[in-house]
Amino acid sequence: MSADQAQPDGEGSTYDEFETRIERIANVANAGGVLRWDQEVVMPEAGTPARAKQLSTLSSISHELLTADETGQLLEELEKSDLDGEQAAAVREIRRRYDRETSVPQELVEEISETTANAHPTWTKAKEEDDFETFAPTLEKLVELKREYANHIDPDADPYAVLFAEYEPYLDLETAERVLERLRDELVPLIDAIQDSDTEIETDAFSGEFDDDDQEALARDVLDSLGYDWSRGRLDTAPHPFSSGTQYDARVTTRFEEDDLLGSITSVIHEFGHANYTLGLPDEHYGTPLGESRDLTVHESQSRLWENHVGRSRPFWEHFLPIARERFDELADVSPEAAYEAANQVYDDNLIRVEADELTYHLHIVIRFEIERELISGDLAVEDVPEVWNDKYEEYLGVRPETDAEGCLQDIHWSHGSFGYFPTYSLGSVLAAQLYAAAEDDIGSFDDQVREGEFDDLNGWLRENIHQHGKRYTTPDLIEDATGEAFTADYFLEYATSKYGELYELDDY
Amino acid sequence: MSADQAQPDGEGSTYDEFETRIERIANVANAGGVLRWDQEVVMPEAGTPARAKQLSTLSSISHELLTADETGQLLEELEKSDLDGEQAAAVREIRRRYDRETSVPQELVEEISETTANAHPTWTKAKEEDDFETFAPTLEKLVELKREYANHIDPDADPYAVLFAEYEPYLDLETAERVLERLRDELVPLIDAIQDSDTEIETDAFSGEFDDDDQEALARDVLDSLGYDWSRGRLDTAPHPFSSGTQYDARVTTRFEEDDLLGSITSVIHEFGHANYTLGLPDEHYGTPLGESRDLTVHESQSRLWENHVGRSRPFWEHFLPIARERFDELADVSPEAAYEAANQVYDDNLIRVEADELTYHLHIVIRFEIERELISGDLAVEDVPEVWNDKYEEYLGVRPETDAEGCLQDIHWSHGSFGYFPTYSLGSVLAAQLYAAAEDDIGSFDDQVREGEFDDLNGWLRENIHQHGKRYTTPDLIEDATGEAFTADYFLEYATSKYGELYELDDY
Structure with missing residues (x-):
């Protein structure tokens, strides 16, 4: 034709x-x-x-x-x-x-694929043996290959912007940078204030040892409670929790550690958020972009919204603690307030991104963002990464890693050749706050509903404003249609300062 | 080039x-x-x-x-x-x-695929409602389509032979027919003699109700005992037990029914036989015919060999009953001989193929073979299938189905458009006996080893003579190389008459 x-x-x-x-x-x-x-x-x-x-x-x-x-x-x-x-x-x-x-030439794609396949065991061993030097040549190779990759796609653009667009095609790098800079500039003093605060919050509500099978039963309670559609999903365990699938079959995985019940609950809520987005995509558009989720920022906004705005809220623990007590006698004397405080503890000595709290998390991301930008631009040599990493941790978080294993070797992403991925974690959290505020603006506070374990209105709003559209709109248009304004860090910062200002009784917040 | x-x-x-x-x-x-x-x-x-x-x-x-x-x-x-x-x-x-x-024209492939997709619910409903007439037009359509299909492949051949070759390409239809006729001619009098025998064998060794979880643990014991390689496999439940996979990952499924512990044990042994064949294919030929299993006859020979020649033998129950007793107190007073007898009961009133014993099973197959040959040749009209079916059951097995649900509607295969598949079940059993006899001829009787739970020699023989060759040889060559003779029903009939002659104390056997 x-x-x-x-x-x-x-x-x-x-x-x-x-x-x-x-x-x-x-x-x-x-x-x-x-x-x-x-x-x-x-x-x-x-x-x-x-x-x-x-x-x-x-x-x-x-x-x-x-x-x-x-x-x-x-x-x-x-x-x-x-x-x-x-x-x-x-x-x-x-x-x-x-x-x-x-x-991108197929040979380059294959070279990257082969290099990352070999990079994985090299990184694993380097991390185990705390030996950055053995990983450095691989990292250097991957930086070069990904720069070349970006250059094929757009020789006139900043290669890091091209790589970032792989994960987030529609929010440009300037927007990302502006948001991350604001997070850095405003969260560093907030975290300082928390660390200086005399307020001691309760942090041991979930200390103890919790049986795996009971934790799994409770994870199912969480999913039941949030309204997960079991006819289109399942829960299993995996070494690294993830969710995957389509609108017909969106599965959640998690893992259980005996001494981390809270971590397993928040992780399941997070993965629920991802799977719940996938389940809201329209059936009739299965197989086309209209039936597929938007990119990493929007996906992460869904997991973070449920994890943080719902799962780390006071009303949620008023609702969920009685359910958890049915599974664990150890929680008999824990109050919802104590659970809430434990779920929102801000650490003053944490070096590990995946163990970070809701606030310091973003500084972990900012550090990786700043380092990988300079790596890709060529302003930072691979050999200097450990020192720059440690300096930044000292500057932004007041802690200095003593080893590279708990420093620049901690994350798997670079061994995958993924540069530009990290920022979407923070952008997603920021968007979560904007969406949650818009939904409350439309419907009213969800506090009473969450306290009753009633999530239909919230989920209905997300279905209507985000999920059902698939890739129909670009990310900025989707955000603007849903919230009435452009992507902004205002709501996240407002939420963070108000929540933690109250929790830690900070005078200036 | x-x-x-x-x-x-x-x-x-x-x-x-x-x-x-x-x-x-x-x-x-x-x-x-x-x-x-x-x-x-x-x-x-x-x-x-x-x-x-x-x-x-x-x-x-x-x-x-x-x-x-x-x-x-x-x-x-x-x-x-x-x-x-x-x-x-x-x-x-x-x-x-x-x-x-x-x-075969792609449109015909698609028409068959669409017709079978719709045939499945039609057959399910017809079986549920015992209403052959609602399934008849679909069956008629499928017979026509498959005839047409065969005609595209070889317009000069008997279309049933062409369809049979889909499942068993190298043992020709004459061979299959000769074997099935011998089974009919020799098993009908053997079964008659068993039914006339005054010998009462013990049949209630496994009567009782057995917990699913304990049955699953025992199924794992069975697989452990036979030497299943768990690093390349797993056991799960499925509505219809099957095994599938490659030499790197060959999985077994089974199902548990509270009142059928014996069935679950024999079914797991059967599926082990299939998976064990797959696991014996050479790793280095993964992805080519040299790393793929031969066709249905050889595959079924592997499942039947383990199920019948090992799993329904006296030495096996001497080995396995103590293991089973550890799981089920109910078996404390059961003797190996009683277990052996229960596992080899010949039914005199069974209408259902999948519930048949080792002997009557083949008459269920012969009946289907004779009917589908005539259906495809056009000598039998679809509307006459129920009556012919019932007549043959009466003639060969001495029982007459009272409904089509327990008659010609019982099996799913025709709704899949699978004509020519059934014979491979019997051919596999026949080949199992020939292989087992050849292995014992090479190595000596396995009885003592089976009694000790020692299967390495048997499996080694199968690996060397069957598994490692993949599709290297045609089925007749593979059989001849392994056993020194052409495919023959001699060994199966010898095994059957000697085993059941002894068990039922038949004078003439």
Whole structure:
């Protein structure tokens, strides 16, 4: 069918052909998602070599289908056609992926893939042995390869901006930078004030040893309580908690540590937020961008909203503590206030991102952001990373790592070649606050409902304003439509200062 | 690369290119296997629509890769080249699949796929409501479509032979027919003699109610005892027990019924046999026919060998009963002999194939074989199936179904459009006996080893003579190499008459 005969709509039309093609690509990707879930959750240990080959085949098939000439021709025809808003959005999203994937030579993709596959054991060993030098050459190689990768996609752009756009295509790097700088500038003094405060909050509500099976039962209580749709999901354990799937089948994983009941509860709530977003995507658009979630910032806003704004709130603990007491006699004498305080303790000596509290977390992110920007720009040499890392921890958080294992080797991301990923964690938290404030502005405070374990209004608002749209709107448009304003850190900072000002009885907050 | 430049061997050769291509196809198929396991074992119920689309995409990609012109060209070049035995075998196997898949029009494949998808609920309802008439038009349609399908593959052949070759490509239909006729002719009088015998064997060793969790623990004991490699496998429950996977990851499923402990033990042993075959395929040939199992007859020979020749033997119960007693106090007073007798009871009133014993089972198969041959040839009209079915049950087994639900509607296979599948169940049992006899001929009786729970010699023989060869040899060659003779029912009939003659104290056996 030539361009001038193109029928944008209906059975047998160009759009129809395009949709069939992209649904195929989505099905291959979703099959890969099932294989990865299987690998993390149930696969026997010796299955790895065959699984790696299966996943590599699926990913190369998906790449070939996307970058095929036919895809390019369909995109060109459709871009000249009269499309409705949904169709235009689907075309926009596939065009973006097509342009990126066709601009990077396949050999480079394969070299990155091979380098990261080998980087993983190198990083694991370097971390175990606290030996940055053995990881440094690999990190240097990955920085070079990713710079080259970015250069293929857009030789005129800041390569870090191009890499960031891999995870967050629509909030530009300037926006991210502005938000992260504000977090740094305003959270550092807030955290200082907390550390100087004489107020002692209760932190031992959840100390003790808690049986794994009972923790799992309680994790199911959490999911029941939040309204997780078990007919479309499941809960399992995995070494690193994650959620994955589609609107038909969005699964949650978690892990249990005997001495960290609170951590398992907040982690399950976090993963619920991700899965709940996926479950809110429209069934009828399965397989197209209209049935897929927006990118990492929006996804993380959903997990953080449930984890922090719901799960770390006073009303939540008034609701949930009685449920938890049914499972654990140890909690019989714990008050909701004590649980609330324990869930919101701000640490003054924590070096590890994944163990950070709601406030210091963002300084962990800012440090990684600043370091990886300079790494990619070439302003920072790989060999200098440990010292710069430690200096920044001392400057922003008042603690200095004594080893690289608890310093710059702690996170897996760089060994994956993921540069530009970290900022989305903070951006997601910031967006969570903006969305929660907008929802309360529309509906009124959720406090009473949360206290009753009633989440339908909140979830309904998220479904209507975020989930159901899939990738219909770009991230800035989605945010503006949902909240009436552009993406802003105002609400997060307001929430943080007011919550922690009250909790730690800070005079100036 | 043109044919005269073809390099059959080494990096970058035509064979190398061929291998890369077929490994891709295998990876897509194996990914589909993971998705199907997931669907049967862990997928949330609402996941079906998306899963159906994912599986359909994978199967059409696999079909396209296989039937692409490139595959045909590679096959032609390689067939003109000087190949070693392994290469020639891989080419032979892919050629066979290529010729079959390219000869059937894609529209017909899709029509069959759509018809069977709809046939499943129709059959389920017809069976539930004991209403053959509502299933009849669907069955008629499927018979026509499969006849047409066979005709595309080979217009000169008996269409039933073509369909049978889908499941068993190398043992021709005449061989199958000869074996099944012998089973009918010799088992009918044997079963008659058993029914006329005054010997009462003990049948209630396993009567009682057995907790699911304890049954699962015992199923794990069974697998431990047989030497299942847990680093490459797992045990789960599924509505219909099956095993699936690759040599890196071959999983077993089972189900537990409170009142059927014996059934759960024999079913796990059966599935172990399948998985154990898969685990014996050579790692280095993963992704090619040399690393894939032979077809249904050989696969079923492996499950039946372990289920019947090991699991229904006296020495096995001498070994295993003490283990089972540790799990179930109810078995404290059961003797190995009583367990052996219960495991070998021949029923005189059973109508249901999947509940049949080791002997009557084959008459269930013969009946289906005779009926489906005539259905496909057109000598039997669909509307007459119930009566012919019931007559044959009366003739061969001395029982007449009172309903079609426990008659011709009992099995799912025809709703899948699977005609020619049933015979492989009996052929597998027959081959099991031939292999077990050959192994004992090589090594000596396994009785003492089985009594000690020692299976290494038996499994070693199977690994060496069957598993490690993958699809290297055709089924007749594989059998002849392993046993020194052509496929024969002699050993099965000898085993059956001697075992049951002794058990039921039959004078003439």
